[in-house]
Amino acid sequence: MGWLKRSAAHTKKETTPTGPLPANAGDMPVEGGLSESAAGVEAVVRTPSPVPILQPNRNESAVLEPILTVSGVERSFQVGGQQLHVLKGIDMELQPNRLVMLRGRSGSGKTTLLNMIGGLDQPNRGEIFFLGHPFHQWNDDKRTQVRRKRIGFIFQSFALMPLLSAWENVELALRMAGVPRSEWKPRVQHCLELVGLSKRMHHRPFELSGGEQQRVAIAKAIAHRPTLLLADEPTAELDSQMGAQVMAVFREIIDTEQVTICMTTHDPTILEVADHVYQMVDGKFITT
Numbered sequence: 001m002g003w004l005k006r007s008a009a010h011t012k013k014e015t016t017p018t019g020p021l022p023a024n025a026g027d028m029p030v031e032g033g034l035s036e037s038a039a040g041v042e043a044v045v046r047t048p049s050p051v052p053i054l055q056p057n058r059n060e061s062a063v064l065e066p067i068l069t070v071s072g073v074e075r076s077f078q079v080g081g082q083q084l085h086v087l088k089g090i091d092m093e094l095q096p097n098r099l100v101m102l103r104g105r106s107g108s109g110k111t112t113l114l115n116m117i118g119g120l121d122q123p124n125r126g127e128i129f130f131l132g133h134p135f136h137q138w139n140d141d142k143r144t145q146v147r148r149k150r151i152g153f154i155f156q157s158f159a160l161m162p163l164l165s166a167w168e169n170v171e172l173a174l175r176m177a178g179v180p181r182s183e184w185k186p187r188v189q190h191c192l193e194l195v196g197l198s199k200r201m202h203h204r205p206f207e208l209s210g211g212e213q214q215r216v217a218i219a220k221a222i223a224h225r226p227t228l229l230l231a232d233e234p235t236a237e238l239d240s241q242m243g244a245q246v247m248a249v250f251r252e253i254i255d256t257e258q259v260t261i262c263m264t265t266h267d268p269t270i271l272e273v274a275d276h277v278y279q280m281v282d283g284k285f286i287t288t
């Protein structure tokens with residue numbers, strides 16, 4: 001299941017934390033070949049914001065502070081008059097330029113945690129700092145400002161606009177991020193080349209394979225140059241070959257776009273691609 005089912009616009013069940021929230025607590029995702037990557041093109045997101053957006057120093061990733069720290073995070077939901085404890089004390093860190101996977105059975109709490117990391121939801125207890133910003137304390141408006149500039153989302157079901165071409169889908173993401181129109185063309189072209197779709201730029205989703213659609217979704221998610229990319233089961237609807245292509249694209253964009261990717265998966269065959277795997281069982285991480 002993904003954010004689409006219970007983001008701000010799509011509440012699945014009950015989304016109000018049942019425990020104490022901070023007083024101010026409160027949007028939100030290879031034919032052609034991977035070798036077609038192009039050099040980076042600067043795209044500056046200019047959405048006005050009173051919240052200072054901290055940037056990691058991209059040249060010193062080996063010695064950098066984590067971009068995200070999660071400490072003692074708990075999350076419960078009120079379901080049928082009972083408390084459902086979904087996250088039971090999560091501690092984790094995301095370092096810059098890494099591919100991190102959350103692995104676990106259905107219902108173990110992976111999506112719930114991803115929603116917290118992305119600022120779509122808040123914990124009942126614990127702390128979440130993203131680039132130094134206290135997501136556990138901030139209201140939805142402040143989290144949204146940071147999210148729009150610094151976080152990209154990828155969904156299991158691709159979440160593309162069906163009547164728009166690949167090019168137009170990526171362009172739409174830049175428009176929504178407030179990137180000046182003059183920067184759209186080179187950035188769209190770069191992102192679609194990066195995911196190996198230079199020969200499919202003007203196809204609409206129904207004219208593309210599942211793997212190609214997911215690569216359009218990746219281009220769309222990285223267009224505004226996020227620091228963190230969150231992907232909820234991005235390979236779940238793909239066969240193993242297309243899934244491998246998506247993972248190869250992830251590795252490529254970590255290097256070329258300087259992004260950290262945190263993704264959930266059930267698929268044991270792709271775990272070896274990860275820099276780090278968190279194994280989740282019943283709302284906690286276990287060491288394997």
Ligand SMILES: Nc1ncnc2c1ncn2[C@@H]1O[C@H](COP(=O)(O)OP(=O)(O)OP(=O)(O)O)[C@@H](O)[C@H]1O
Binds near residue numbers: 013084104106
């Ligand atoms: N808003 C909500 N209200 C009530 N219960 C919820 C809510 N969101 C999630 N849950 C419950 O929390 C538990 C964990 O759900 P979650 O989607 O995080 O698991 P998951 O590990 O991502 O599963 P899957 O791999 O199937 O997507 C489930 O029992 C789910 O029904």
